[in-house]
Amino acid sequence: MTGRDGGAPLVPQGNTPVVILVRPQLAENVGTAARAMANGGLFHMRLVAPRDGWPQERAWRTASGADRILDAVQVYETVDDAVADLHHVYATCPRPRHVIKPIMTARGGAAELHAATGRGLKVGLMFGPERAGLDTEDMARADGLIRYPLNPAFMSLNLAQAVMIMAYEWWMINDQTDARELMTNETHIATKGELENFMGHLISELDECGFWRSEQKRPGMVRNLRHFFTRGEVTEQELRTLHGVVRELANRRKTSEK
Known part of the structure; x- marks a missing residue:
């Protein structure tokens, strides 16, 4: 697919589902649906009897860079033709x-879409008009129905939101992103050696300033400090900052003692 703006194309990856918008009412909603599709790696869109005809420039204005999907849209008169x-x-x-x-x-x-496309089959995913959704005749053409288990007291999605949920679930089937990670930017998680070096610095200065007061309590307090710094993933940059804090406190103490 090539885009109107001449930019790099959005390239479909393998055999992906066709998103079929049945009798969409607003061009803006078609554009935002294309935007949602691209986020989840879906690139094939078909329109069935769009209310205002096609193409509609307003759709490209709301696609936010997913205009190549709109450039390649196929338009059909009936659901039977589209599927x-x-x-x-x-x-x-x-x-x-x-x-x-x-x-x-x-x-x-x-999961069923992935299973079918994995066998080389072509699959479609139908969404109905914004106001009322698909009618019974439309659904008679479907092999199965998909319902979102949302708040039963308030279940109201616009077209793009409905498309986004399916695009997200399609993408997440193969996504390997860790559920949780620590962003360290230019630094790294401190090694045990780096942490022990800081602990030695800290404990030495606490000894020098008489922080412990009770020698009997010193081992337990040292353990508490060690637990504090090993409970999370302290970074090397954070340890360097703490070294600076301890060093400055020690310098000020030594200056005051002169």
């Missing part, structure tokens, strides 16, 4: 309907 070349289609369903079909969460739906 004709696909092997499996899943429909998002915001409220209970009188249909008998498998119902999945967004996470479960993403």
